[in-house]
Amino acid sequence: MDASTIGLIAFAAVLILLALRVPISFTLAGVAAVGTFCIFAFRTGTFMPERAIKATTSMVFSNSFDLIHSYDLSMIPLFIALGHVAYKADITTRIYHAARVWLSAVPGGVAMASVMGCGGFSAITGSSIACASTMGRICTPEMLRMGYDNRLATASVAAGGTLGSLIPPSVLFIIYGIFTETSINKLFVAGILPGLLTLAGFVLVIYLWVKRDPASAPVDTSEITYGERFRAALLAWPALVLFLVIIGGIYGGIFTATEAAAVCLSAAVLIGIAQRKLTLTSIWEAFRETCLQTASIFFIAAGAKIFVAFVALTGVAPAIVDVVTAAELSVFWLMLSIALIYLLLGMFLDPIGIMVLTLPLMVPLVETYGLDLIWFGVVVIKLLEIGLITPPVGLNVFVIANVVGKEAPIDRIFAGIARFLSVDVIVLILLMVFPAISLLLPNSMM
Numbered sequence: 001m002d003a004s005t006i007g008l009i010a011f012a013a014v015l016i017l018l019a020l021r022v023p024i025s026f027t028l029a030g031v032a033a034v035g036t037f038c039i040f041a042f043r044t045g046t047f048m049p050e051r052a053i054k055a056t057t058s059m060v061f062s063n064s065f066d067l068i069h070s071y072d073l074s075m076i077p078l079f080i081a082l083g084h085v086a087y088k089a090d091i092t093t094r095i096y097h098a099a100r101v102w103l104s105a106v107p108g109g110v111a112m113a114s115v116m117g118c119g120g121f122s123a124i125t126g127s128s129i130a131c132a133s134t135m136g137r138i139c140t141p142e143m144l145r146m147g148y149d150n151r152l153a154t155a156s157v158a159a160g161g162t163l164g165s166l167i168p169p170s171v172l173f174i175i176y177g178i179f180t181e182t183s184i185n186k187l188f189v190a191g192i193l194p195g196l197l198t199l200a201g202f203v204l205v206i207y208l209w210v211k212r213d214p215a216s217a218p219v220d221t222s223e224i225t226y227g228e229r230f231r232a233a234l235l236a237w238p239a240l241v242l243f244l245v246i247i248g249g250i251y252g253g254i255f256t257a258t259e260a261a262a263v264c265l266s267a268a269v270l271i272g273i274a275q276r277k278l279t280l281t282s283i284w285e286a287f288r289e290t291c292l293q294t295a296s297i298f299f300i301a302a303g304a305k306i307f308v309a310f311v312a313l314t315g316v317a318p319a320i321v322d323v324v325t326a327a328e329l330s331v332f333w334l335m336l337s338i339a340l341i342y343l344l345l346g347m348f349l350d351p352i353g354i355m356v357l358t359l360p361l362m363v364p365l366v367e368t369y370g371l372d373l374i375w376f377g378v379v380v381i382k383l384l385e386i387g388l389i390t391p392p393v394g395l396n397v398f399v400i401a402n403v404v405g406k407e408a409p410i411d412r413i414f415a416g417i418a419r420f421l422s423v424d425v426i427v428l429i430l431l432m433v434f435p436a437i438s439l440l441l442p443n444s445m446m
Helices: 003-019 024-041 053-068 072-088 091-102 109-125 128-146 150-161 171-180 184-190 192-212 226-235 237-251 257-274 280-314 316-327 331-346 351-368 373-387 395-407 410-433 436-443
Strands: none
Touching: 003 024, 003 280, 003 316, 024 053, 024 280, 024 351, 053 280, 072 091, 072 109, 072 171, 072 237, 072 257, 072 280, 091 109, 091 128, 091 226, 091 237, 091 257, 109 128, 109 150, 109 192, 109 237, 128 150, 128 395, 150 192, 150 395, 150 410, 171 184, 171 280, 171 351, 171 373, 184 192, 184 237, 184 257, 184 373, 184 436, 192 373, 192 410, 192 436, 237 257, 257 280, 280 316, 280 351, 316 351, 331 351, 331 373, 331 410, 351 373, 373 410, 373 436, 395 410, 410 436
């Protein structure tokens, strides 16, 4: 049995195991280990298992060891901790409250504030699901109490939560940068304009929705003075400072992404303690949740790293490149095919799983066509964003459904999501047609 055949069987096995809900870390590592064992055992043409044991264990342990000791990977627990600490210190929620106060008189203002709150939360935490969960608990019940249409109240937060994948810092960008060996600093900066463009599109959707159906978003009649508005804006200063340190420091070449995460985490802890928002108990809870979340991501990353090494052994990626090259596909048809694959997988798998499963095959194709990996990274993350709110397994939708319970059934949330998905598709097309949207800022970095 040749290596390429083993590789194709392995890919089929991975898809079957994932469909059976086997954890992706164990799926990738297990299939890769068995596949590697078979490749070395059949290397001489006959099955000789004694020759495969040492080679297989060496490949598994060396790749996982190298990944876990990667300097870039260290920023994941730092940014995750920053998000938990910022939430415990009430830093992230103040962004929503400030937007809520300023937009109180605008029809649909609370829904718009929830999207802006998600954008601000994303600019600190880097996790879409965490963003949807946290902002959902804060914003959605308030909108439902006010009499908002439950489709608008839930869909705005579910869609806004996806901004955590694109607006830096982003855990998905970190993983993409590690596996493609591209600059994480540039990836972070490349996500700014697409993220803001998406956020603006979501706000426009809410505006048009409420303009067409005013009853879907009752106007807040409470009296709010300009003094209260400015006070709310001033209270949000810690979030603004953290965002400026992350983006300004990285864009200006002052910090690496890892250093920015460490500086901001320290600053968030100090701010929380100084403002008496953090206690030893809340700090302990934040770090405990960080450890659990980090361990989950590290297991997936280690399994993916082993799987990538296995794919390299099979020769499947070069074979696919040869087939596509022989077919003489244009860039348009290549990117359309890639987009359809990601959208299809996004209906059933989680974003990290999709990325680590597809990158070993997609990156060689993109490099063969001479396409920019920074731009391609933004396109991939945008596609993964769409998957978070695409039925039947839109993770953010299920997160919000879990928050609101019987107030909004799943089908009602998906019905509202359709309008926000139209914005995502338009932004995706713009990113593909005009790469400058993604590359303008990273190309101007110091």
